[in-house]
Structures are given as structure tokens and as C-alpha cells.
Amino acid sequence: MQAPKGAPNVVLILLDDTGFGQYSTFGGGVPSPTMDKLAAEGIRFNRFHTTALCSPTRAALLTGRNHHSVATGVISETATGYDGYTSIIPRSAGTIAEVLRQNGYMTAWIGKNHNTPPWEASIAGPFDRWANGLGFDYFYGFNAGDMNQWNPIVYENRNLVPPSTDPKYHFTEDIADRAISWVRQVNAISPDRPFFLYLAPGANHSPHHVPQEWIDRFKGKFDMGWDRYRQETLARQKQLGVVPANARLTTRSAGLPAWDSLNADQKRIYARMMEVFAAFGAHTDHHMGRVVDAIKALPGLDNTIFIYIVGDNGASAEGGIEGSVNENLFFNGFPEKYQDNLKVIDELGGPKHFNHFPSAWAHAMCTPFQWTKQVSSYFGGTRNPMIISWPGHITDRGGLRSQFTHVIDIVPTLYEITGVTPPQSLNGVAQQPIEGVSFAYTFGDAKANSRRTTQYFELGAHRGLYHNGWMASALSFPPWQPIRTGFDPDKQKWELYNIDEDFTQSTDLAAKNPLKLRELQDLWWAEAAKYHVLPLDWRASERLNAELMGRPELGGKRSKLTYYPGQLAVPNDAAPRVLNKSWSVTADVNVPANDAEGMIVTHGGITGGYGLYLRAGKPVFSYNYLAQERYVIEAQQPLPAGKVQLKVDFNYQGAKGEFGKAATIVLSANGSKIAEGRLPQTVPIQFSLGEGMDIGQDVGSAIDFTYKLPFRFTGEIEKVAFELK
Known part of the structure; x- marks a missing residue:
């Protein structure tokens, strides 16, 4: 089917975990030249709203319906069986991508996908709720809430992408390259067809990973602390006109400390964490700018609308009061201590940590509002900047729009400007009403009354x-x-x-x-x-905890599960559920005569997990307790060459229903004990948001720092069998 005459190309950029007062275009302290350029040629929206969390905003953005209407009242990893909370977007709420695709558009989703239910994110499928099944011809990115920027688990369509060998690899740069390449290729092949590019970086979600040279640019820039930052940001916002002249700074949200109450060490580590975050944000805007510039440079793409949504919610306070070098501690219910984090201050932003700044900095990034991400009742969690540029169509260059708008309003706006009529039936399924309201009327009239009243x-x-x-x-x-x-x-x-x-x-x-x-x-x-x-x-x-919540279990009620070499990035909800119980894993391997090493089985990465591997021929069981401790149980002698049955018995010491208790480990080869040890505590809730299980190598981040990725097993693996007890 042919697209309506004059239908524009659409470039939709959605950042992650970003506050209203973060970027300089809206008065913040993080430079944003790409936003500046788009705002100067287009219009800024200062009363645009999201849902306060990742998956819900993204589902609402793609469908034009409220997040509970499309079953995404929470992120997919916390789904329950209630109608508004299953995380399964119904067929009755077709995405804008599917509709545009059926109306002549070429479609691509590049970056973060947080809308595929975790139990459907494995190679077993089903794939109808992967990005390709949601209306996108091409997908390149990750299927999770967050991802390691140095060692991501990346898919191209449905295929796992091999880890990069570039020592300077960074995911944001990678997806910018992919977006540029995709637009160039499809436009060269089919220049008469418009395209819809949905570009969703993992930034500014933790981990705050960014090259050191970017961090160095911000040295000392945030020594003033979060309280003064808020005051200075509000002054800049008023000067820019993105808030009214009579806007008042809200009080510091309850429970957050005053900067002046901190000691010198706290100020030093917290300021550094903010420097790293600012570098991550600036680095992201730079690479989004590469995509925008590349598209503008292509011939015949004058009719392109750029929609830059600066956050799917407010900045994240999930780093806790003291900040974090492993965000997964928060998700397992544990706070961190600044004294511990201070020890690795010079490593923040690099590959060893899953770092996140303190909650009070998140609050400051949401200036001038109260609260942060997750808090849907206050604008700190839900009010995000938006910039729209459409040269030749939006003529109020540098203008401001203050109509009350919501993320569900994007879809009907795009339908109006593309000339596409939303179908009453899509792929044979009757469609729910679009619940958003087009705001295309604001493009030419800054003073128009808001059409969203509730x-x-x-x-x-x-x-x-x-x-x-x-x-x-x-x-x-x-x-x-x-x-x-x-x-x-x-x-x-x-x-x-x-x-x-x-x-x-x-x-x-x-x-x-x-x-x-x-x-x-x-x-x-x-x-x-x-x-x-x-x-x-x-x-x-x-x-x-999927098991506690009763979410779908791909292994059913089986207590015995067998895996084979080449099974990689098996998501948490498709891997053996080994938390808070006794279990064993038995690996039948063929050990080479020389240089026997490599990963046999691992689950998780730098945020938590376990690994069974050979190092210098010796069997090792490594257990990463949320990056707080890494327990290593190692045999004293190398394994003999030839066939060996290697086994780990993990004996959980807690009673049924007790979380995170101690465990004893017995490592044996061919039935004989070769090593044993004790774990004083175990991971209670989850190993990782984004990394799963691998057989034969480690495709994500490392369980410990004694081996180099991808750490392929140099022998042969016949099978790896789990027994859950």
C-alpha cells in the first residue's frame, strides 16, 4: 500500500530516565547541542507528560492508549495477572508502526525494547511481541529494562549479535551508527517511500557508562551540590522562558539530605557520580545529533519531522540515598554505603561497575518539580521536555508550547500529520479507541486552548x-x-x-x-x-521475583532441565530458577590436553550471578553476590584430559519462603569431591535485569574479573543439566 501523498518521514527519539531540569535546552547543567539545534528550528513543549516509568510510557507512546489500557501498568519484569498489569500489549491496541507499515512506511526500532514480556524474550519465542511483531521491519537493540553499555546483549531482529571486538565499543555509538546506516540504505533503495525511525537509547538509565574523556569534561562542574544546582537551574529556566517568570522552586522532597549536611567524602563521591551522569547524558545527545545530521544531509529528506522526547519519565532515584556502584542492589532491596563506593571513585563509568548517582541528584535533575521517576503523582516523575522540528511546516522557530499534553497524544498527532486514518480493525482484530488527542493544532498556534482536559x-x-x-x-x-x-x-x-x-x-x-x-x-x-x-x-x-509472582515459567514445573552448547543470553524468565533453593548443575565435558579453560555455564554478570568455568585447567565455581563479594571455590588440581562429568551441588540453608540465606557448595568431578565452600549470603530477588544464562562462553559482562570476555570454553560440552530441588 502506498503512503498518503506528502506524508513525512518520522524520526522519534526517546531518551531514558531524564529529568526536566537536566539538559541545557531546558535550563539544566548538561550540554545538549542537538536539542538546541532542533529547538531553534522548531518548537519546545514544557507541559508534556509521561507515565513515570519505562515500559508503561513506551507502550503508551507506541499505541496511543493509556498504559493500563494496554496492560502495562508496570514494567514487564514486575507484571502480575491483573488486566492492567500483564505487560502483554493486546492485539486490540495495534502500534503506530504496524499501521504506518501497512500504509507504505518503512519502519525501524533501534535501541531499547522494554515491551516484550520477559518470558517471551528467548529464542523459543513466540516472536509476535518482539519489535518485529509490533510493526517494525527492522530491529537492532536489547530486550530489557537496562543494559551494560560496554558489554550489551544485543539482537538484530531475532538474532543475537556477536560481542564487539572493538576495545572502545559503546552501545550508544553503535545504535547511532545502525540508525544512520538503516536510513541511508532504505532511502537509497526506495526513496519514494517514507520511513518511521524509532530511536531509543539505553541512556540515561543506569549503568552510567561513558568514555573517560567525556567524564573529564565535567570535572568540578557539580561541586556546588544539588541544592544550589536547583536554584541555578530554575534561574536559567526562567531566562530561557521554559518556565513562567513566577514559577516557584519546590521544596526538597522528603527524605533527601541537604547538600550542606554532607561531609567532605560524601560530597566528593556524590559530585563525581554526577559528573559521570552528566558525561553520559552529553555523550548521548552528541550521538543523537550524528543521526539527525546524517538524515538532514541526505537528498530528498526535507519533509522529515523530528520528535525528541527527553525522557520516558523523570530522572531515576533508584541509586538510593548514597548512590550506587551496582543498581541491582536496589532491586534486591539493599542500600549501599558511600564509604564503600568511595573506594572505586576513579572507576565509575567504566566496565567494572553498574553505577548510579544518589537520589538527591535525580531530584535536582527534575528541577523545578517535586519527586522523580516512579512518582506519577508529581511532575518530577512525569513532566518531560519535548522538542519537535518539521522544517517547512512548523514556522514558529524557537517557539514554546504550553498546552497540557501526554505521551498517548503522540500517536493521534502522527496519524493526523501523515494523513493515515487509524483502522477500526487491524490484522483481523477490532481496535480499542485511541485515547490520545492530537496536538498538531499547536504547531501553528502557540495560544490555542489545550484539547486535553483530563x-x-x-x-x-x-x-x-x-x-x-x-x-x-x-x-x-x-x-x-x-x-x-x-x-x-x-x-x-x-x-x-x-x-x-x-x-x-x-x-x-x-x-x-x-x-x-x-x-x-x-x-x-x-x-x-x-x-x-x-x-x-x-x-x-x-x-x-518471577517465581514468587507466579509469572509464566517456560520450564513448566520440571525439576530437571538440560541445555546444550551455543545456548546464549537465555533470559532470566527462560533460565532455571535457582534463587532461594537447593540445586545442582552437571556438565558433561571433553577436556582438552592443553590450555583447558573457558566458561561452561554462567548466569548474570557484574551485577550478580554465578559461573562454572575452567581456569588453567582447574574447575572454578564463582558466585557474585551483588558485586559486594565474589566468592571463588576452586579445585587444587587441573582436570585430566578427556571426558569428565563436572558437578556443582548448591545446598541452600534457608527454609522455604526465606530469601537470600546462606548456602554450601560442593564441586565434584566424576563423582569425587574436588572442592567445597560456603556462601554466607545469596542473591534473593534477581541476578540482573538484562543478562541471562550462557552455555560455553560469557556473552555479557563478566561474573568476576579473573577472565577476559567472551571466555569461550576450549574443550567440548556435551550437555549441561540442572536439577532444582
């Missing part, structure tokens, strides 16, 4: 309701608190803001206007019932 918000029992200039907001738990108990939504405190007059949600009017608050509370319940928001669920870390 929008609910909910995430983890954070609740909010916007209606005709008013906002009702209710907080559940601070986002840096991973274990959440004793919550009663009926006792939740609600606040009320007149955001037509109070841009930043700085003055609570609940006591002065209880009737208006009651009106919005009642409307929230009506919207919640309409869009499948109920029941409310405020749990956090425990929902990451």
Missing part, C-alpha cells in the same frame, strides 16, 4: 488526576525505598494544586479547597475503573 496518573499506588487546570496528587512510597509494607490507600494523603497558576506544584490548596479536591478524587476513581487501573499494588522489589 488525564489520570497511577504507578505503584502513586495517584494523580489532572482536570481543567487542577491537579490532585497522592504519594505512596519514596522511590528509593524498595521494600514497601503497611500501606493503606484509604489513608493516603491527597494534595491539590492549581497548575494554571502554580506551574511547579509548589503550593498545596487541599485545605483551602476541599470540594475541588473531592471532585478530582472521585474523578480519579472513575478514570481508574475505566482504564483498568485497579486493583492498586504498591509492592516493589518482591515483584521482580
